[in-house]
Amino acid sequence: MSDQPLVLGFETSCDETGIGLVRGSTLLSDALATSVAEHERFGGVVPEIASRAHLEAMVPTVHRALADAGVTLGDVDAVAVTAGPGLTGALLVGVAAAKAYALALDRPLYGVNHLAAHVAVDELEHGRLAEPSIAMLVSGGHSSLLLVPDLSQDVQPLGQTIDDAAGEAFDKVARVLGLPFPGGPYVDRAARDGDPASIAFPRGLTGQRDAPYDFSFSGLKTAVARWVEARERAGEPVPVPDVAAAFQEAVVDVLTAKAVRACRDHGVDHLVIGGGVAANSRLRALASERCAAAGIVLRTPSPRLCTDNGAMVAALGSRLVQAGVAPSDPSLGADSSMPIDVVSRAG
Amino acid sequence: MLVLALDTATPTLVVGLARWSAGVPAEVLAETAVESGNRHAELLTPAVRAVLADAGVGMAELGAVVTGLGPGPFTGLRVGIVTAAALADARGLPVVGVCSLDAVGTGARSVVTDARRKEVYWAGYDADGTRVAGPGVDRPEDAALSDPVVGDPGFAERLGRPVQAAAVTTAGLLRAAGPQLASGRPDPLVPLYLRRPDAVPPAARKAVSQRVAGQ
Ligand SMILES: Nc1ncnc2c1ncn2[C@@H]1O[C@H](COP(=O)(O)OP(=O)(O)O)[C@@H](O)[C@H]1O
Numbered sequence: 001m002s003d004q005p006l007v008l009g010f011e012t013s014c015d016e017t018g019i020g021l022v023r024g025s026t027l028l029s030d031a032l033a034t035s036v037a038e039h040e041r042f043g044g045v046v047p048e049i050a051s052r053a054h055l056e057a058m059v060p061t062v063h064r065a066l067a068d069a070g071v072t073l074g075d076v077d078a079v080a081v082t083a084g085p086g087l088t089g090a091l092l093v094g095v096a097a098a099k100a101y102a103l104a105l106d107r108p109l110y111g112v113n114h115l116a117a118h119v120a121v122d123e124l125e126h127g128r129l130a131e132p133s134i135a136m137l138v139s140g141g142h143s144s145l146l147l148v149p150d151l152s153q154d155v156q157p158l159g160q161t162i163d164d165a166a167g168e169a170f171d172k173v174a175r176v177l178g179l180p181f182p183g184g185p186y187v188d189r190a191a192r193d194g195d196p197a198s199i200a201f202p203r204g205l206t207g208q209r210d211a212p213y214d215f216s217f218s219g220l221k222t223a224v225a226r227w228v229e230a231r232e233r234a235g236e237p238v239p240v241p242d243v244a245a246a247f248q249e250a251v252v253d254v255l256t257a258k259a260v261r262a263c264r265d266h267g268v269d270h271l272v273i274g275g276g277v278a279a280n281s282r283l284r285a286l287a288s289e290r291c292a293a294a295g296i297v298l299r300t301p302s303p304r305l306c307t308d309n310g311a312m313v314a315a316l317g318s319r320l321v322q323a324g325v326a327p328s329d330p331s332l333g334a335d336s337s338m339p340i341d342v343v344s345r346a347g
Numbered sequence: 348m349l350v351l352a353l354d355t356a357t358p359t360l361v362v363g364l365a366r367w368s369a370g371v372p373a374e375v376l377a378e379t380a381v382e383s384g385n386r387h388a389e390l391l392t393p394a395v396r397a398v399l400a401d402a403g404v405g406m407a408e409l410g411a412v413v414t415g416l417g418p419g420p421f422t423g424l425r426v427g428i429v430t431a432a433a434l435a436d437a438r439g440l441p442v443v444g445v446c447s448l449d450a451v452g453t454g455a456r457s458v459v460t461d462a463r464r465k466e467v468y469w470a471g472y473d474a475d476g477t478r479v480a481g482p483g484v485d486r487p488e489d490a491a492l493s494d495p496v497v498g499d500p501g502f503a504e505r506l507g508r509p510v511q512a513a514a515v516t517t518a519g520l521l522r523a524a525g526p527q528l529a530s531g532r533p534d535p536l537v538p539l540y541l542r543r544p545d546a547v548p549p550a551a552r553k554a555v556s557q558r559v560a561g562q
Contacts, residue, residue, distance in 0.1 A: 048421060048544035055425050055538065059436050073437055089422045092388045096426040097433045099392040104406055104437030330396065333389040 005077040005321045009314025012094030013086025013114050015039060015050040017057040019065040020311030022318045027124040029068035030311040033057035040181050047087045054093035076105060080317025083111030083345050084338030091334035099332060108327035110317045111345040113338055115142060116155055118274035120319055121312035122301045130270040136259045139275030140167035144340060145213045145262050152323035157340045158262055159213025166251055166277045169217035173247050176225050177240050187244045188280050194245030201250040213262055220250055252283040256290050263296050272299045279303035320344055348410030352520040355387040355427030356419025356447035357460055362394040363517025364402045369529045373521035377402035387423040391430050411440055413524040415447030415515060417539040418468040418482050428536055443524040443533040448482055450519030457492040459510060461499050484541040
């Protein structure tokens, strides 16, 4: 029993079917089905395969989430769904399902921004976000720095990647190193036995005149591929742990430096890092070191909640309900390139 | 019992409400067909609302949900199927899936609908209306059709024979769903994609990474 809203969240923007239940800011359940294994041999997510898997997984995953939370559909107060950004066909399975549940249950529906949800999920573990905060989102599809005066309705983009996303760079480098897909966690693991200082890889967009909050990882990725190929041509073995460690260091050095700078420049002393790459152990370590030195309070969700899941959508939905933000219109659709400053599709 | 039927296998989304009982033709109480193109996701739940309001029926009075399973363009098709599955699940109702082509026209006929890529989805029916060929997806000239051909008249020229315009109807969906509604034990919803996903495994990895992977 509680007067806090019970929110059912749907996430289908990529290859994870995530259904979460949140009451207020308490995580009740987080059920996940993934088609990642079906994409592995293609070296990347195949949208049609992901969409088919979402359809198959939808109702069973909803029921897993309900059972884990010990609630029934009748208890649900509001429904939230990722409306974008993401793969259109994949998003639409979640949007259509969420709309149907909302209609059948006669509950309000909130179409929310996937990126804002990656930030909101932190509230499930660490309580209400300090506002303003700086948020850094680093995932397979996105790398953005945001100023967040109010997570329910005011999120301002400061900068983003101009080419590859951070997670994409991890995945591509993993491929070059012959590691499985998605490569982020494998690079992370391999790097533990490597020397980050063994190879000097470039730090993109860190010059005096470069955009201070934008990122670029494609030059780094190419540099790694060239280095590995040169070894190959010379007939020498490739020291996978060293390459992984040096590459990872280049990524997290740039990410953390820019995030700290964004905090300083805006006089903000709270930083939250979200998205799949926030699961990276070296990013977490270096960010906490640099934040401590700069007097910034750092928050990162536990690794399990950093990658795509339904709880993050429910968490943002709950925030919107409590802030009194207007729900979405029944004609809600998916928006594959939903801008980051649109937290939810209201009205 | 009151049955909500919907289909999103063609560019025209169809939602209807019918009174159904075993052994007699269903009585359609309200129906809407929306030329929604690729906006099925936006327009489907509003159409469901509108049809229920039109018939003066509440969600709580429904006894079953019927959905077309295709064949049809994948993205729109999934919107209908997942909507039907979720509506039924939320109300604790049975959900019945039928081949969408079965709901186009009546009696002895072949049905063709647009499969894009210059192909048709097709099926053939005998005088009882039982499907005896298909569903298939082929170039129009390769489909095993027999007159009369009904469905998308846009293919008449390619086929060199008349195609009488016909679309999915609520009555057709209910007719096709009859046996499963009567048995009370509907089959699991399996979309009729008829095509594999477009996906090609990338070329073999570079020699260097293969060697590394094998270390
Ligand atoms: N430990 C890790 N180190 C680096 N990258 C990681 C780690 N764990 C996951 N990733 C990366 O996170 C990305 C997935 O992030 P996620 O937020 O789930 O996806 P999306 O991009 O769809 O929002 C992938 O690119 C993956 O390689």
